[in-house]
Amino acid sequence: MVGMSEGQELPVLSQAAGVTVTYVRPMSGDAHVLKLPTAVSPKEAAVMAAEMAKLDGVAYAEPDLIKTIDGRAQRLLYTPELTPNDTQFNEQWHYMYTPGTSEGLNLVNAWNLYTGSNSTIVAVLDTGILNHTDLAGKTVAGYDFIDDPFVGNDGDGRDSNPADPGDWILANECGGSHPADDSSWHGTHVAGTIAAATNNNLGVAGVNWNARILPVRVLGKCGGYTSDIVDGIRWSAGLAVTGVPANANPAKVLNLSLGGPGSCSTTEQNAVNAAVAAGSVVVVAAGNSNANASGFTPANCNNVITVAATNRTGSRAFYSNFGSTVEVSAPGGETTVAANGVLSTLDTGATTPNNSNTYAFYQGTSMAAPHVAGLASLIVGLRPAYTPAQVLSLLQSTARPFPGGSTCNTSNCGAGIVDAYQALTQLSVVFDQDIYLPVVLRPAPRPPATSAAFTYCQSWF
Structure with a gap:
């Protein structure tokens, strides 16, 4: 999640992340959601967010991580065990x-x-x-x-x-x-x-x-x-x-x-x-x-x-x-x-x-x-x-x-x-292969801001 000044533009954020980010939607708390082009791990997302947070006018940036029921060990959005119907x-x-x-x-x-x-x-x-x-x-x-x-x-x-x-x-x-x-x-x-x-x-x-x-x-x-x-x-x-x-x-x-x-x-x-x-x-x-x-x-x-x-x-x-x-x-x-x-x-x-x-x-x-x-x-x-x-x-x-x-x-x-x-x-896979990083504005002693959240012979063995 990243808080940023009103004038901050997507190309600048993309350059900081090292990939092209796209705008998805606004969210509550003066935030907006941006999407990365491909799935990345939480660690990779955190690195990208940290680079965005360095930009002038950005209050902070954090990955938009998926939460799960306690004890479900990152089952994320998936259904119960996927058992194939092969007869043997x-x-x-x-x-x-x-x-x-x-x-x-x-x-x-x-x-x-x-x-x-x-x-x-x-x-x-x-x-x-x-x-x-x-x-x-x-x-x-x-x-x-x-x-x-x-x-x-x-x-x-x-x-x-x-x-x-x-x-x-x-x-x-x-x-x-x-x-x-x-x-x-x-x-x-x-x-x-x-x-x-x-x-x-x-x-x-x-x-x-x-x-x-x-x-x-x-x-x-x-x-x-x-x-x-x-x-x-x-x-x-x-x-x-x-x-x-x-x-x-x-x-x-x-x-x-x-x-x-x-x-x-x-x-x-x-x-x-x-x-x-x-x-x-x-x-x-x-x-x-x-x-x-x-x-x-x-x-x-x-x-x-x-x-x-x-x-x-x-x-x-x-x-x-x-x-x-x-x-x-x-x-x-x-x-x-x-x-x-x-x-x-x-x-x-x-x-x-x-x-x-x-x-x-x-x-x-x-x-x-x-x-x-x-x-x-x-x-x-x-x-x-x-x-x-x-x-x-x-x-x-x-x-x-x-x-x-x-x-x-x-x-x-x-x-x-x-x-x-x-x-x-x-690898933190998500079914649709999308991952989001929330970019959210936090009020700070900066210019008035709106925010964007972006989520030899050999033989066989």
């Missing part, structure tokens, strides 16, 4: 938060604040993607970066078709001694967690109801080459890659549920740095070796958000990598009991896809990372100008402390379990 949503414990039983992402409350924007693009650098009824209309044109036909398993090299043909392997086919394995449909599972069609009376929900997936195929039979992954990182962020058409839909968030042992190579670090400089948040799985994540790449690269996995009760999942390299944790599940895994979109084809449009419980830091990527996409949807560093800071500062008795702590599992409701609440 009740099995997605990893989205819920019931202390001691479901240490999930706390999304039901968060969705009352914001459900996402279809202008937000999230790149999934993985095995590609399948046609699935719960992902229909949720993708933009991607790319297949696998150069080696054997790894690609689709009869060709790089092309504009990121569909997943299957990554099944025969015994010992990848060198050394290993058993045969069915196709994972890993990229489809990851994509569903981030942005499955939600509130559509079908299957599962996605963290971001409205974001779209940019499928970037970098993994196939036996994993994927670092060279392909690096090109995928750059292209996903909208950067040029020789011999590849420009990406018409650069992603604000990149999810890499992949990795392998070793140090972060110069090639990888340069690609990550370039993507971050272009404004993309890079989220990486910590790895599933129950080892220090500092020995795995790209989890140990600088400027990435490395994610460890927790189980249903908020302890470190038995397989999850750990250590000071980890920034935050998120639900990755443990399928020793199937229902304690992470439920998402899949296919039942053992080798090639059979278009079964099914769902399955998986476990892994691969499942934890897309929870964080999905939440990051909600944040950048609300704050498109946020830098990757600001997104990480918000995720860490609003992360939920690990519950009592957890095997996780801030030394081995990052700042805490990411909490969607706390993160979005910190």
Whole structure:
């Protein structure tokens, strides 16, 4: 609220605030209401008001904050919990938060604040993607970066078709001694967690109801080459890659549920740095070796958000990598009991896809990372100008402390379990995205005033 002299004009106030303010209405007490062009946090509003208060002829300026019933913790103007009608949503414990039983992402409350924007693009650098009824209309044109036909398993090299043909392997086919394995449909599972069609009376929900997936195929039979992954990182962020058409839909968030042992190579670090400089948040799985994540790449690269996995009760999942390299944790599940895994979109084809449009419980830091990527996409949807560093800071500062008795702590599992409701609440979202600053005149020994109130091979994890 700002008290100002009669002659004070909006352009002067706008200049002080650093944004264009518009007149809304007069209010009681010789005050007027002005509106900011976009939502800002109370702290940001206070800074703007303080700058206005410095103007000659302004008595004071204060943010026009919304008050709530005591104990309602900034629920603001929202309705009770927004629970989607997806038929298997009740099995997605990893989205819920019931202390001691479901240490999930706390999304039901968060969705009352914001459900996402279809202008937000999230790149999934993985095995590609399948046609699935719960992902229909949720993708933009991607790319297949696998150069080696054997790894690609689709009869060709790089092309504009990121569909997943299957990554099944025969015994010992990848060198050394290993058993045969069915196709994972890993990229489809990851994509569903981030942005499955939600509130559509079908299957599962996605963290971001409205974001779209940019499928970037970098993994196939036996994993994927670092060279392909690096090109995928750059292209996903909208950067040029020789011999590849420009990406018409650069992603604000990149999810890499992949990795392998070793140090972060110069090639990888340069690609990550370039993507971050272009404004993309890079989220990486910590790895599933129950080892220090500092020995795995790209989890140990600088400027990435490395994610460890927790189980249903908020302890470190038995397989999850750990250590000071980890920034935050998120639900990755443990399928020793199937229902304690992470439920998402899949296919039942053992080798090639059979278009079964099914769902399955998986476990892994691969499942934890897309929870964080999905939440990051909600944040950048609300704050498109946020830098990757600001997104990480918000995720860490609003992360939920690990519950009592957890095997996780801030030394081995990052700042805490990411909490969607706390993160979005910190942004002080209002449904219509408007925020007002009251600018009110207080009589002072000044001229008579009226006032204005303005309110190497790497594999998936």
